[in-house]
Amino acid sequence: MHFAQDLRGNDEDARADHRPDDQRGGVESGDRLDEVDLRLLRGSHWRGNLVAPARARYVGWRRTPLTRETQRRVSHVEAIKRLEHEADQVTHEVVNRLDRTFITPLDREDIHQLASDLDDVMDVIDGIARRSQIFHLGVAPQGVNQLTEVIQRMVGVLAEGVGRLKKGDDVMRFCVEAKKLEEEGDAIYHEALGRMFETERDALEVIKWKEIYDNLERTLDESEDVANDLESITIKHA
Secondary structure, rough: OOOHHHHOOOOEEEHHOOOOOHHHHOOOOOOHHHHHHHHHHHHHHHHHHHHHHHHHHHHHHHHHHOOOHHHHHHHHHHHHHHHHHHHHHHHHHHHHHHHHEEOOOOHHHHHHHHHHHHHHHHHHHHHHHHHHHHHOOOOOHHHHHHHHHHHHHHHHHHHHHHHHHOOOOHHHHHHHHHHHHHHHHHHHHHHHHHHHHHHOOOOOHHHHHHHHHHHHHHHHHHHHHHHHHHHHHHOOOO
């Protein structure tokens, strides 16, 4: 599945605005940051960076035993790493443009915090993918599939919230929904851990899947931080 390629295909317009700094020169205006950087945070690039890894885990863990398709697992991990690297570049670009801009569309520290927290979500997802390879995981337990699906829904909600941030169009509704999803994920996490400790007799499997569960739950916590950023920005500019 060429999921990374497919998702990048919708990002051509955003990339057209990403000229290197040395091609612009001078101090960028607030309008330029408003036009470029917020598109970069809210558009298909941000959605692709986060939804693609969630789908990769879903396909790799739920449908096929990773021990039987090692090469497929490796390709998923490599694709996620490429996306994580792109997310780092986006974050650095936002920070660099903040330093070059006189007037920003939102408070400078808010833009920086939002970009940083979005990048943190991607970092955790990348870490999960790497662990799946290092641990040579087999078929995922039900709880892992459930948490992955919650993360996919969370990503969609946050993408909508970031996308509406510029106009302040009902952003709070998406913040509330994100917090509900985090609570749903917490409930799944605790129930799944209890079930695993009760039924799994292989201590090594418990150790491996416990770490995966912990990082899936951490992904939701980091995503809630993004929702908190959106809420803070919305209240500040109400």
